[in-house]
Amino acid sequence: MHAFEYIKPNTVWEAVDLLDADEDARPLAGGMTLLPTLKQRLAQPTQLVDLAGLEDLQIISEGPSSLTIGAMKRHVQVARSPSINAFLPVIAHLAEGIGDPHVRNRGTIGGSISNSDPAADYPAAVLGLGATVITNRREIDGQDFFTGLFSTALEQGEIVMAIRFPLPERAAYIKFPNPASRYAAVGVFVARVKGEARVAVTGAGPCAFRLPQMEEALDRSFAVEAIQDIEISQEGLNADPSATPEYRAHLIGVMARRAVEAAAR
Numbered sequence: 001m002h003a004f005e006y007i008k009p010n011t012v013w014e015a016v017d018l019l020d021a022d023e024d025a026r027p028l029a030g031g032m033t034l035l036p037t038l039k040q041r042l043a044q045p046t047q048l049v050d051l052a053g054l055e056d057l058q059i060i061s062e063g064p065s066s067l068t069i070g071a072m073k074r075h076v077q078v079a080r081s082p083s084i085n086a087f088l089p090v091i092a093h094l095a096e097g098i099g100d101p102h103v104r105n106r107g108t109i110g111g112s113i114s115n116s117d118p119a120a121d122y123p124a125a126v127l128g129l130g131a132t133v134i135t136n137r138r139e140i141d142g143q144d145f146f147t148g149l150f151s152t153a154l155e156q157g158e159i160v161m162a163i164r165f166p167l168p169e170r171a172a173y174i175k176f177p178n179p180a181s182r183y184a185a186v187g188v189f190v191a192r193v194k195g196e197a198r199v200a201v202t203g204a205g206p207c208a209f210r211l212p213q214m215e216e217a218l219d220r221s222f223a224v225e226a227i228q229d230i231e232i233s234q235e236g237l238n239a240d241p242s243a244t245p246e247y248r249a250h251l252i253g254v255m256a257r258r259a260v261e262a263a264a265r
Helices: 011-023 034-039 075-080 082-087 090-097 101-106 107-114 122-129 211-221 245-264
Strands: 005-007 024-030 048-049 060-062 066-070 130-135 140-143 144-149 160-166 170-177 185-194 197-203
Touching: 005 197, 011 024, 060 082, 060 160, 066 082, 066 090, 066 107, 075 082, 075 090, 075 101, 075 107, 090 122, 090 170, 090 185, 107 122, 107 160, 122 144, 122 160, 122 170, 122 185, 170 245, 185 245, 197 211, 197 245
Parallel strands: 005 048, 024 048
Antiparallel strands: 060 066, 066 160, 130 140, 130 160, 170 185, 185 197
């Protein structure tokens, strides 16, 4: 691990100023993705700007048709939040299944989506619910946020403040976890939001993505039978020791059908 300066700002705007002033500075949320990359020397920041303790990033607010979750809410807080369990239980369920207790007690929702880790769970929820990512500068449609492997639409000095999730008519998230890490080998988020079906996949490709062919079928009939015969192409899917592209393509179909069944219930 290379040497770096550790800074803990008192306000969001102080953190933004630090990140703006140094293009090699990195924000630190829970560190569940960033710290392993530092240990492997895949990242060499000059500064780590710790966002822990910034109250502006800890909010949970309920709207008439949405729920907004602050970026620094840890997975365990999301899983146990009375508001989230009441208004958006699918997100609480997703958070409860992330990694292990250590990861859930340190990792954050904002850090998870900001790193665009291909095995992270929250990106599927952002795409599956059509969420909006709120930063210190703008609001980004979730569909435009994830741009590739560990890559997002965030610019220099821009940090995620919160994520605004529309409340779905129905939704479910089912994943096939890696038996060692509990991260998603393949995870599928299925929802009906504002009368439209949405299907999002994580763990299978370089970043989370949607399945238009399944969405179109579920718009016609929100039932397992509607997607039963849809074949998923293995082209562009991840290959690693836990699963081949062919196996991941198979898992997408299986997880999608289970998610539709759970959402329909």
